Amino acid sequence: NLTSRITTVFTSLKRKGYLSEKDVDNAIRDIRRALLQADVNFQVVKEFCQNIKQQAVGERVYKSLRPGDVVVKIVHDQLVELLGQEYSPLKLSGMPPVIMLVGLQGSGKTTTAAKLANSLTKQNYKPLLSACDNRRPAASEQLEILAQKNQIDFNPVDPLSALKSAEKAVEIARKKYLNPVILDTAGRLHIEHQLMEELKDIKSKLNPSDILLVVDAMTGQDAVNLAESFNKELGLTGIILTKLDGDTRGGAALSIRQVTGVPIKYVGTGEKIDDLMQFYPKRMASRILG
Amino acid sequence: SRSTDKISQEQLEELEEILLLADLGPDLTDYLISEIKNENPQDGLTKLQQQLTDILKVDAAEDVLIPTSDKPKVILIAGVNGTGKTTSAAKIAYLLTEQDNKVMLAAADTFRAAGIEQLENWAKKYDFDLIKGQYGGDAAAVVHDSYDAAHSRNVDYLIIDTAGRLHTKKNLMNEFNKIQKVLNNKNCHRCHNLLVLDATVGLNGLQQVQIFNQYIPVHGLIVTKLDGTAKGGCVFPVVHQMRIPVQFIGVGEGIEDFQFFDPEKFVRGLFN
Numbered sequence: 099n100l101t102s103r104i105t106t107v108f109t110s111l112k113r114k115g116y117l118s119e120k121d122v123d124n125a126i127r128d129i130r131r132a133l134l135q136a137d138v139n140f141q142v143v144k145e146f147c148q149n150i151k152q153q154a155v156g157e158r159v160y161k162s163l164r165p166g167d168v169v170v171k172i173v174h175d176q177l178v179e180l181l182g183q184e185y186s187p188l189k190l191s192g193m194p195p196v197i198m199l200v201g202l203q204g205s206g207k208t209t210t211a212a213k214l215a216n217s218l219t220k221q222n223y224k225p226l227l228s229a230c231d232n233r234r235p236a237a238s239e240q241l242e243i244l245a246q247k248n249q250i251d252f253n254p255v256d257p258l259s260a261l262k263s264a265e266k267a268v269e270i271a272r273k274k275y276l277n278p279v280i281l282d283t284a285g286r287l288h289i290e291h292q293l294m295e296e297l298k299d300i301k302s303k304l305n306p307s308d309i310l311l312v313v314d315a316m317t318g319q320d321a322v323n324l325a326e327s328f329n330k331e332l333g334l335t336g337i338i339l340t341k342l343d344g345d346t347r348g349g350a351a352l353s354i355r356q357v358t359g360v361p362i363k364y365v366g367t368g369e370k371i372d373d374l375m376q377f378y379p380k381r382m383a384s385r386i387l388g
Numbered sequence: 389s390r391s392t393d394k395i396s397q398e399q400l401e402e403l404e405e406i407l408l409l410a411d412l413g414p415d416l417t418d419y420l421i422s423e424i425k426n427e428n429p430q431d432g433l434t435k436l437q438q439q440l441t442d443i444l445k446v447d448a449a450e451d452v453l454i455p456t457s458d459k460p461k462v463i464l465i466a467g468v469n470g471t472g473k474t475t476s477a478a479k480i481a482y483l484l485t486e487q488d489n490k491v492m493l494a495a496a497d498t499f500r501a502a503g504i505e506q507l508e509n510w511a512k513k514y515d516f517d518l519i520k521g522q523y524g525g526d527a528a529a530v531v532h533d534s535y536d537a538a539h540s541r542n543v544d545y546l547i548i549d550t551a552g553r554l555h556t557k558k559n560l561m562n563e564f565n566k567i568q569k570v571l572n573n574k575n576c577h578r579c580h581n582l583l584v585l586d587a588t589v590g591l592n593g594l595q596q597v598q599i600f601n602q603y604i605p606v607h608g609l610i611v612t613k614l615d616g617t618a619k620g621g622c623v624f625p626v627v628h629q630m631r632i633p634v635q636f637i638g639v640g641e642g643i644e645d646f647q648f649f650d651p652e653k654f655v656r657g658l659f660n
C-alpha cells in the first residue's frame with residue numbers, strides 16, 4: 099500500500115535532517131499513482147500533489163523520525179482536512195422539513211431514502227417516504243415494500259407527475275404531523291436538461307432544507323462532472339456515498355468534496371435498513387490511501 | 389505535410405489527461421503514452437488509437453447469438469448493485485425477439501424489494517414470457533423452474549436476471565455455484581454469462597470482473613449508461629488484462645437503447 103511504499107522510498111535515502119525537493123518528488127510519484135488508482139479526479143490529484151510538495155519540501159526530519167513517516171503524515175492529514183473535519187447534521191427546517199434525494203441512475207437513492215427514514219425514526223422523528231419516481235418500472239413499489247417492512251409512513255407516486263407526487267406528500271405530512279418528508283426522485287443524467295428542470299421545479303415549489311446527492315462510491319473520474327452539474331443546478335446541501343461495503347477505494351469522495359465543497363454526510367454500507375453511517379473523514383482518508 | 393518532429397511533452401500530457409479522465413488508470417495510461425513518445429504527433433495519435441482498438445478486439449468465446457439447434461440457450465446477467473442488469477435483461481429479450489427468436493425471462497432476483505415486479509413490468513409491456521419465484525425464495529430454484537419451462541415451451545433463449553451483489557460478499561457470490569450446478573444438471577451446453585459494468589465505474593471495475601470470473605466464467609461484458617458523460621474507459625484495463633470482450637452497450641433507459649459493441653466507435657468516443 100501507499101504508506102509502506104513511501105516509507106521504502108525514504109529508507110534507501112541517506113538521513114539529512116530535512117526533506118529535499120528530490121526526496122519529495124520521488125514520494126510524489128507514488129502518491130500520484132496511488133490517488134489515481136483510488137479513482138481520485140485527475141485535476142484534484144494534480145493540485146493535491148502540488149500542495150503536498152509545498153508542505154513537505156524543507157520539512158525538518160528529526161533523528162527520531164523517519165522521513166517517509168513525515169510525508170505519510172502530511173498526506174494523511176491533508177486528506178482528512180480536505181474531506182471535511184466535523185460532522186454537519188441535516189438542516190431539517192420547514193413545516194414540514196423536506197429532504198430531497200437526487201443522483202444518477204442506480205446510485206442507491208431509493209434504498210438510502212428508506213435507510214434515512216429508519217435512522218430518523220430512531221431519533222424520534224416521524225418521517226414520510228414520498229415516492230417521486232414515475233419513470234422506473236416498480237420504483238414506487240420498491241419504496242413501498244421498504245416502508246412497509248420498517249413501519250414507515252409512505253406516499254405512492256403519482257404516475258403522471260413527480261412534482262404532484264411531492265406536493266401531495268407534503269400536504270399529507272402537514273395533515274398528519276409527519277416530519278420530515280423524504281423525496282425519492284428518479285435517477286437521471288445531469289446532462290438531461292428536462293429532467294434537471296423537473297428537480298429545479300420541485301425545489302422551487304417545496305423548498306427542501308436538505309438536497310442530498312446520492313453517489314455510488316465506485317464512481318471514477320466522472321464523479322466531478324456529475325457533482326458539479328447537480329450542485330450548479332440545485333445547490334446541494336450534502337452528499338451520501340453508497341456501497342462503501344465493497345472494496346472500492348472511494349476517491350470520488352475526495353474529488354466531489356474538493357470540487358464542490360459540499361459536505362459528505364452519510365455513507366451506505368450495505369443493503370439492509372440499518373446500513374447507513376455517519377461519514378468519518380479519518381476512515382475515508384485511510385481507505386483512499388489504501 | 390508530415391512533421392518529423394517528435395510529439396511534444398505538452399501534447400503527450402494532453403493525451404495522458406484524456407486517458408486518465410476516461411478511467412484508463414495510471415498504469416495502462418503510462419504504458420500507452422510511453423509507446424508513442426518517440427512518434428511524431430500525427431503518427432502518435434494514430435498509433436495510440438490503434439493500440440486502444442487492438443486492446444478491445446477480443447473474439448467472444450462463442451457467439452451466443454449465432455442460432456444453433458441447442459434449446460434453450462441461456463444468458464445469465466450478473467453484476468454489482470445498480471449497474472443496469474434488470475433493464476439490460478429486458479433489452480436483450482427485446483433485441484432477440486426482434487430477430488424472431490422465442491425468448492423467456494427468469495426473474496431470479498428474489499432478494500431485492502420489487503426486483504421481480506420490475507422485470508415483470510417490462511415483460512408485461514413487451515409480452516415476454518416470464519418465470520418468477522417467491523420474493524425471498526431460492527434463486528437457484530427459479531433458474532431450475534425457468535429452464536424446465538423454457539425447454540418444454542421450445543424457447544430459443546432463456547435470459548436470467550440475477551440480484552445485484554458486491555463481489556466482496558462471499559455468501560452472495562457462492563449463490564452462483566448453486567445456479568451453475570442447476571444448469572450443469574440440466575446439461576445446459578449454451579450458458580453464456582454476461583457481466584454488467586456501469587460506465588461510471590472507476591478502476592474497481594477490474595476488481596469486479598476478476599472476482600466474478602472466479603465464481604462463474606464471464607463470457608462477455610455489457611457496459612451501461614454510456615449515454616452519460618462517463619467514457620467507460622475502465623474497460624480498457626479490464627479487457628487488456630482479462631481478454632473478455634465487451635459485447636453490448638446500454639445507451640439509455642428505453643428498451644431499444646441497446647447496441648452491439650463497436651470497438652472503433654468506442655475509441656473515437658474517447659477523443660470526442
Ligand SMILES: Nc1nc2c(ncn2[C@@H]2O[C@H](COP(=O)(O)OP(=O)(O)OP(=O)(O)O)[C@@H](O)[C@H]2O)c(=O)[nH]1
Pocket residue numbers: 201202203204205206207208209210231234237283284285286340341342343365366367368369373469470500552554
Ligand atoms: N451493497 C450495497 N448495496 C447498496 C447500497 N445502497 C444501495 N444498494 C443497492 O444498490 C442497488 C440500487 O439501489 P436503488 O436504491 O434501487 O438505487 P436508485 O438510485 O434508487 O436507482 P434508480 O432509482 O434507478 O436511479 C440496489 O440493489 C440496492 O440494494 C449500499 O450501501 N451497499
Ligand SMILES: Nc1nc2c(ncn2[C@@H]2O[C@H](COP(=O)(O)OP(=O)(O)OP(=O)(O)O)[C@@H](O)[C@H]2O)c(=O)[nH]1
Pocket residue numbers: 203204234285287467468469470471472473474475476497500503550551552553612613614615616637638639640641645
Ligand atoms: N441512462 C441510462 N440508464 C440506465 C441504463 N441502463 C440501466 N439504466 C438505469 O439504471 C437504473 C438501474 O437499473 P437496473 O436495471 O435496476 O439495475 P440492476 O443492476 O438490475 O440493479 P440491482 O438489481 O438493484 O442490482 C435504472 O434507473 C435504469 O433505468 C443505460 O444504459 N442508460
Ligand SMILES: [Mg+2]
Pocket residue numbers: 207208209231234237282283284285
Ligand atoms: Mg430509485
Ligand SMILES: [Mg+2]
Pocket residue numbers: 473474475497503550551552
Ligand atoms: Mg436488478
